[in-house]
Amino acid sequence: MDDSAQKTRTRGSRRTDIRRENEQLILRAAEKVFAEAGFGGATMQLIADMAGLPKANLHYYFATKEELYRRVVEDIFQIWLRAADSFDNAPDPASGIGAYIEAKMRISREHPFGSKVWASEVMHGAPVIQDYLETTLRDWTEGRITAIRRWIDQGQMAPIDPRHLLYMIWATTQHYADFGHQIETLNGGKPLNDRQWQAATDSVKAIILRGIGLSGA
Template sequence: MSSIRERNKELILRAASEEFADKGFAASKTSDIAAKAGVPKPNVYYYFKSKDNLYREVLESIIEPIMQASTPFNREGVPADVLTRYIRSKIRISRDLPFASKVFASEIMHGAPHLTPEQVEQLNGQARHNIECIQGWIDDGLIAPIDPHHLMFSIWAATQTYADFDWQISTVTGKASLDDADYEAAAQTIIRLVLKGCEPDR
């Protein structure tokens, strides 16, 4: 029974991610989410109680991997290794969770109205930790004296674009959808740009 429950919840969560990403929270209907998930509409309420709760579950599903992506950041870490692993994790999120990524981006652009204060502090605390690590590497002369905040913002923008603007990227590249080779090329390109830009001044 538990496996059926988990399977249904996963189907609903995936369908909700697509609907919220495509239409936004207000315009999305639980009936459309249920139809896309292939389950009766009452199941949505049985598992998630309300559309608000379902939306928050979608946000939670992307916050966890975002937090995990920062695991490599530590003061004693080798900057090139840490930044490489971080960028690859962020690209992987855009590849594997594109709809939830779009929902998260939209939530942030609208001032995070559905995030709890604890989630906001969790995300901001993670960002502060990463920025402090980068500043420490700068102070030690391990990377160039660039603004650590804007380095993080640039990495976020470069990696998030593969979720938010996948249609445009596919159109420009002439592909119906991006494949693993495209995401690998994206990761390698961003890594090269970031690491070259972070090389200490000689």
């Protein structure tokens, strides 16, 4: 490769890196603004100000507020989906469900705004992402239900309704994101520190696993 070709390739790589960085900057800012103001109260100008970018830059990456909003919601859901990879290759339910609970608790700590956006959207009847709930979420849920039923049929865990187990895990782990202010208030006005987060994760995991006839905490 000659020098000119190498320089062209380097410039292209830099542009790709800059695009990726700006996109992530916009998405993190949008998460916070949508979480605090809701879809109706959020504006592209507010998000641009939060990201520290000109408004025109937002429209370069995301043509409309709805497009940006859908991307924020889809991003947090994709993160949750990856957390459920533990189901697919787990040797037993304690390992699979236990790892899933741990991952969901970690996500609530690392992505609280994304979780709040999802919660607000669903509580308002999912006006923007109803199609997503009826396809991606439904298919994913059925897949996890199949895995849990297999463990039940094999006598590896208590015969519970898998759907309600999933609802319980979602509600409990996402509570730490969606109701973070309440938890902070009850924690003396301070966010949970590393030790407290670990204790919370261990407790949630132990309570749920014991409730379905497993030990693994």
